[in-house]
Amino acid sequence: MSRPDSPQCPTASRRHRQKELEVALFFTDIDGTLLNPERTLSERTIHAIRDIRSAGHHFVLCSSRMPESMRILERLYDGVDEPLIAYNGGLVLSRTGQVVHNVPITPRDATTIAQYCEDVDLHASMFAGEDWHVWADDRWTAREINNTGVRPRDLSSQDYIASGQVDARPPHKIMCMGEADLIDGLETLLSPVENVVTYRSKDTYLEIANAGCSKGMGVAAAAAELGVDASDCYFFGDNYNDIPAFSAVGTSVAVANGKPEVLAAATVTTARHHDDGVAQYLEEWLRRA
Missing domain, CATH: 3.40.50.1000 (HAD superfamily/HAD-like)
Structure with missing residues (x-):
C-alpha cells in the first residue's frame, strides 16, 4: 500500500492537483x-x-x-x-x-448638484461610464488631467445636464472642487438626501456617488x-x-x-x-x- 505522501497515492495526487488549480x-x-x-x-x-x-x-x-x-x-x-x-x-x-x-447617481440628484454649483460657481465634473464632462477649462480640470492622464469630453457638465444626456447616461461620480466653504454648503445640502453618499478626500474636493454602491x-x-x-x-x-x-x-x-x-x-x-x-x-x- 502506498503511503499518504507517496506520489502514487490518489489522495496526495488530488491534493497536488487542487493546489495547482487554486x-x-x-x-x-x-x-x-x-x-x-x-x-x-x-x-x-x-x-x-x-x-x-x-x-x-x-x-x-x-x-x-x-x-x-x-x-x-x-x-x-x-x-x-x-x-x-x-x-x-x-x-x-x-x-x-x-x-x-x-449603480449611477440618479439624474434628479445630478441636476440638483449641478444647480447648486451653478449658483455658487463651484466646479462640478460629471463622470458617466467612459466619459468625463468638466465645468470649465480651469485649474481644477488641469489638476485632474495631470493626476489621471485622461482628457475630458468637449461637452461641458452644464451642457451634459441641459441637453438631457444626464437622463440617458446618468453619472457614476460627480467631483466637486472649489473653496472649502462652498464644499461645506454642498455637503449640508446633500446630507438629508438618502440616494447619495459623499466622500471628502480634501477640504476642496467632494466626491459624490450613489449611496447604493x-x-x-x-x-x-x-x-x-x-x-x-x-x-x-x-x-x-x-x-x-x-x-x-x-x-x-x-x-x-x-x-x-x-x-x-x-x-x-x-x-x-x-x-x-x-x-x-x-x-x-x-x-x-x-x-x-
Whole structure:
C-alpha cells in the first residue's frame, strides 16, 4: 500500500492537483495605496504584478477613478485583460469590457448638484461610464488631467445636464472642487438626501456617488465574474472607502500610511505606498505559495 505522501497515492495526487488549480484574486485601491511619489507604478510594483499574473493569479484595480485612467496603469504591466472596478464600485466592467454592475447617481440628484454649483460657481465634473464632462477649462480640470492622464469630453457638465444626456447616461461620480466653504454648503445640502453618499478626500474636493454602491459590492461582482471564492481574494487599501471591500475578501491588507480606522480593520499591514508596500506583500506571498 502506498503511503499518504507517496506520489502514487490518489489522495496526495488530488491534493497536488487542487493546489495547482487554486487561483488567488488580488484587488487594490490606487491613490494612496499603489502609486509611488511620481503618481505612477514603480518598476518593482510592475514586476511584482507581472509575476503574480504569470503564476496564474488575477490582479484587479478598484478605485474612484474612471476606467480609462485605470487602463493607463494596467498597460504598464500588460493587465488590460482583467475586470475593472471604477467609481468606488459604481461601475464594474468584465474582462471583455461588458458592464456587470452599474449603480449611477440618479439624474434628479445630478441636476440638483449641478444647480447648486451653478449658483455658487463651484466646479462640478460629471463622470458617466467612459466619459468625463468638466465645468470649465480651469485649474481644477488641469489638476485632474495631470493626476489621471485622461482628457475630458468637449461637452461641458452644464451642457451634459441641459441637453438631457444626464437622463440617458446618468453619472457614476460627480467631483466637486472649489473653496472649502462652498464644499461645506454642498455637503449640508446633500446630507438629508438618502440616494447619495459623499466622500471628502480634501477640504476642496467632494466626491459624490450613489449611496447604493461601494467598493465591497464591486469586489463581490468582479469575484463572481471571475469565479473566485471570497476566501481566495485579497484587497489592498488605505482609506475609509476601502473598508467595505475588506469585509468582502478573505484577507485585507492595509498599507502603513493608511487611516487609523483602516489599519484597525485590516487583517495585516504592509509597508507604505511610497515604499512599494503592495509589491512587498505580493513578493512575499509568491515566496510562500
